[in-house]
Amino acid sequence: MAQIRELVAPPSVAPVQVTATGGAATATSATAFADALTQAAAAYPATTVDTSPSSVRRINGDMLPNGLAGHRNGKVPDAAMTAVGDTGHRLWQPAAQQLEKLIADARAQGVTIGITDSYRTYDTQVDLVRRKGLYSQGGLAAAPGTSDHGWGLAADLRLDDRAQAWMRANAGRYGFAEDTPREPWHWAYQT
DSSP: OHHHHHHSOSSOOOOEEEEETTEEEEESSHHHHHHHHHHHHHTSOOOOOOOSTTOEEEETTEEEEGGGTTSOTTOOOGGGEEEOTTSSOEEEHHHHHHHHHHHHHHHHTTOOOEEEEOOOOHHHHHHHHHHHOBGGGTSSBOOTTOOGGGGTOEEEEEOOHHHHHHHHHHGGGGTEEEOOTTOTTEEEEOO
16 A cells, blocks of 8 residues: 555545445545555455466457467467368367367258368468458458457358358357358357
């Protein structure tokens, strides 16, 4: 608390309302403000960070599995990627495993799902913007370094009407969601 008090200046501030889950405090001086911050912070229980591959945290605005935390979009090393069956496509290992199961289960029900795109390097993302334009400007490519493909978390799927309906009904059980409105073929793995 002494460190908080040292950072708060001048010694007198306008009244401030500090609110946190579990309580609120009003401060009329720097000391009272520091005390209010301490009280507000105490309302939040101490937390630990789960470092298992399935836990998620925000990195540069993206909600990402901790297993990708040490990497950059479009720069995920080959060791973190896994082939999706014999398709020639690669995704982050848990996403690849789930997509492989999804495709097999669909096939067992007479539904064919193919893959047309998966992990994209940063350079591939730059090239795609050049060829297809930015999504925000009516094109079909995310800004380089922001695509789910650059994390190995998205696949573009070859889907006929029956396969699209199957995906919409079942993909969530495998962790996949259709998250790009103008791209019904784009499915992202969400842990």
